[in-house]
Amino acid sequence: MNDNRTKKKAFLPRLCLISSGEERADNGTLLLKQLALLPRSHSCMVQIREKKLNAKELLTLALKAREIELPEGTLLLINERVDLALAARLDGVHLPENACSATVLRTIAPTLIYGCSVHSQSALHLAEKASADYLLFGPVFDTPSKRIYGPPQGLEKLGELCQATSLPVFALGGITQKNAPLCMAKGAYGIAALSLFHDTARFAETIEELYIHINP
């Protein structure tokens, strides 16, 4: 099982697309458009994070997302709900800090990929104990959607986390083509974003540009 996990980790894409949080229960969702537009040449992690949808709507969205033919290596994850990940045959779940621990969840779904949001030492400790497959850290830069949580954490804090752990760290919050290389220089494994991907007219281009900028 350990071998398996290492293998999975080695193949994690370096770009993580997080859904807008504005998906609606009816048709015409941004997420499904984005998935259809993913450039064939690159793999992506895609995290379905839609707190306004109920479980039934989330499952419907996840099943629709699963039906789309995705570039090889692309991974579909959903926020927190292991039951929905299993029901829609997704690849994993992303766990907020206050979610049920990955250690516990692995007992019911051992093959899923588990990512953990990490904002504190204790959260890092728990994520490491659970051998999380990746960590998500942010907001690194100022971003309108996260201003309510206080000032950005900054590049230095990102660097400290990357130093402190051997787990892959994704930088989140105000990431652009310009500042993505700064995150990589601090030891980030990859970058994650929401609003950067909202413009579907430039979507494929944005992904191509990011991949050029973050290539180590």
Place this chain on the structure above:
Amino acid sequence: MTPVMPSSPFLCVITDEAFCPLSLAKQALKGGAAIIQLRHKHASGNQLFLWAVEICKLCHEHHALCIINDRVDIAMASKADGVHLGQQDMPIAAARQLLGEHRIIGISASSLHEAMQAENDGADYIGFGHIFPTSSKEKDYSPLGPETLRQATALLSLPIIAIGGINHENAASLISCGASGVAVISAISRAQDPALATQKLLSSINRSRS
């Protein structure tokens, strides 16, 4: 152990968002509740899991069942006896695939149509209501009334748990309408002595048999 639905008439106590579910469960079990449903829409996943583990333990000590609202994953992880799903939650078929044949799946139904659908889909019990006006949940439809409950119990073979505005004065009449049990939130959580309130409710539904 394979969970079995309690024999009729029984009492299901649903936890109230405004109170600690652990102490409520303790009191309700002391008073004789046969099912505790952990329902907390605003709690974190971690908190929900920790409560679920504790409540399962308490329930099993009292030979009662622990049912988790909405979160099939939390039910699986805590080895609860089953889940209770609303019409906005995961569909029964998907939940059944995850939980297997032996775990209990209950469904909320607010019409005969929804109740029959749930029976067809393979539910183990139906939470039917609200029967009377209730303050526990915001409702956008009027109470179903005991007569609709009577129709439901005549039409369906699944156990039906009546819910909504039930207290020790009206509970017995619902058992007479064919309900296998009754479910309550505020009648227990808002009582001065939840254990005593549970006992009182239970003895009133037991009287309906004689």
